[in-house]
Amino acid sequence: MKQMTPRQIVKELDRYIIGQTNAKKAVAIALRNRWRRQQVKGRLKDEIMPNNIIMIGSTGIGKTEIARRLAALANAPFIKVEASKFTEVGYVGRDVESIVRDLMDTAVAMVEREKYDEVMELAERLANERIIDILFPDDHKDGPKQSAEKKERYKRTRSRIRKKLELGEFEDKLIEVELSDEPTIGMQVFGPMGMEDIGMNIKDMISGSLPKTKRSKKMKVVEAREVLTDNEASKLIDQEEVIRLAKERAENNGIVFLDEIDKVVGNNGGSGPDVSREGVQRDLLPIVEGSNVNTKYGVIVTDHILFIAAGAFHVSAPSDMIPELQGRFPIRVELDKLTTEDFIKILTHPRSALIKQYTALLSAEKVELEFNKAAIRAVAQIASKVNANMENIGARRLHTIMTTLLEKPLFEHPKRGEKKIKVTAKMVKESLDGILEDQDLSRYIL
Numbered sequence: 001m002k003q004m005t006p007r008q009i010v011k012e013l014d015r016y017i018i019g020q021t022n023a024k025k026a027v028a029i030a031l032r033n034r035w036r037r038q039q040v041k042g043r044l045k046d047e048i049m050p051n052n053i054i055m056i057g058s059t060g061i062g063k064t065e066i067a068r069r070l071a072a073l074a075n076a077p078f079i080k081v082e083a084s085k086f087t088e089v090g091y092v093g094r095d096v097e098s099i100v101r102d103l104m105d106t107a108v109a110m111v112e113r114e115k116y117d118e119v120m121e122l123a124e125r126l127a128n129e130r131i132i133d134i135l136f137p138d139d140h141k142d143g144p145k146q147s148a149e150k151k152e153r154y155k156r157t158r159s160r161i162r163k164k165l166e167l168g169e170f171e172d173k174l175i176e177v178e179l180s181d182e183p184t185i186g187m188q189v190f191g192p193m194g195m196e197d198i199g200m201n202i203k204d205m206i207s208g209s210l211p212k213t214k215r216s217k218k219m220k221v222v223e224a225r226e227v228l229t230d231n232e233a234s235k236l237i238d239q240e241e242v243i244r245l246a247k248e249r250a251e252n253n254g255i256v257f258l259d260e261i262d263k264v265v266g267n268n269g270g271s272g273p274d275v276s277r278e279g280v281q282r283d284l285l286p287i288v289e290g291s292n293v294n295t296k297y298g299v300i301v302t303d304h305i306l307f308i309a310a311g312a313f314h315v316s317a318p319s320d321m322i323p324e325l326q327g328r329f330p331i332r333v334e335l336d337k338l339t340t341e342d343f344i345k346i347l348t349h350p351r352s353a354l355i356k357q358y359t360a361l362l363s364a365e366k367v368e369l370e371f372n373k374a375a376i377r378a379v380a381q382i383a384s385k386v387n388a389n390m391e392n393i394g395a396r397r398l399h400t401i402m403t404t405l406l407e408k409p410l411f412e413h414p415k416r417g418e419k420k421i422k423v424t425a426k427m428v429k430e431s432l433d434g435i436l437e438d439q440d441l442s443r444y445i446l
Helices: 006-014 021-039 063-074 098-135 148-166 195-209 221-236 239-253 274-289 323-327 340-348 354-363 373-389 396-405 407-412 425-437 439-445
Strands: 053-056 078-082 174-181 213-220 255-259 292-295 298-301 306-311 331-334 368-371 420-423
Touching: 006 021, 006 063, 021 053, 021 063, 021 239, 021 306, 021 331, 063 078, 063 255, 063 306, 078 098, 098 148, 098 174, 098 221, 098 239, 098 292, 098 298, 174 221, 213 221, 239 298, 274 323, 340 354, 340 373, 340 396, 354 368, 354 396, 354 407, 368 373, 373 396, 373 425, 396 407, 396 425
Parallel strands: 053 306, 053 331, 078 255, 255 306, 368 420
Antiparallel strands: 174 213, 292 298
16 A cells, blocks of 8 residues: 555556546545555554545446446455435434445455465465375374384375375366364344344354264365365464454455445434434434444444545535534545546446456357457447437446447347448447337336
């Protein structure tokens, strides 16, 4: 993180997301400020709070992608949650504290993967030794009267087997491996919000106190190596260290993306679903401003977790949020609507551009897909037109148009003789003009 300045972060985000410069700048500054806070000495470090962000804009313009790519850049625990899934305490729904519990689960999984990669080499060596023990067991290993000559002969034989194993000569040989199974607890907890997490904790406690069952299974050496490597790696990883690092990472680097925040913002608070909407905001407030949340890994402090909220705000505005929550999201960024030029760039520029994806899919059938510039512009113009005439779903409109356009080749291939498909502006218009003219049809298909 030290090497990446806000300018470099924006440049990196540009490789995946077209436009939205203001939003990219805001998240780049927020990310760099986290590193800056880590460099501050003394008590002031704990007083510096993250500047949470609200992104305002319709669907399909890059809100989620910006947050997701930002978390990947920072190698930070990241979760995306939909605010509409949560309800006020006392109503049926998910408890807002489950956000922090899910973030901690993500952080633990992330650290475990890193630790697993660190011990992988040693785990593979230990797994190979266990395979050699199975292939050539030492029946007299503990015999006190075993002669030096027998020990030396055993070592030489074992060394020869190890060499053959490394050369892959035993890969298809069947061996019997002893496996340990975790005890399964058939229990389900019913109750108010948050009880599903209590149920998980009870299951963990009970399964931890029960003895593991052992069973033997015959498998090929190549399959046994994978199973035994996983087994050895789990023994080498210190779970207490994993939890400590995950807790530190979640508290200091965690990013929570609160999507559809506008769905819990009601501009009239009398009856119906609006009763619990304001309640969700009040429940979110302590999490966002900083509180202690109990998880199965211990207490997590949310003071320095970065919250990025997003919403279309078609029927409400950020000013309709309760004042306390508004104050916890000081940075507001309005994302730009996508133009025809943006659609052209989205189709071609990013690493995971849509045309590149369809080209890769058809290359699996040994078919080359090629779009000329006029065809790309025609697709972009149709996307802009449909978004203007109907619901604006941003870049997601390109998915529906491209699927409709390429339906025939995707269905017919593999087809004998045809190795190249050249998409032209004429082909685009012929495929889509009929649908565009019939508004009812275009509403359902595009």
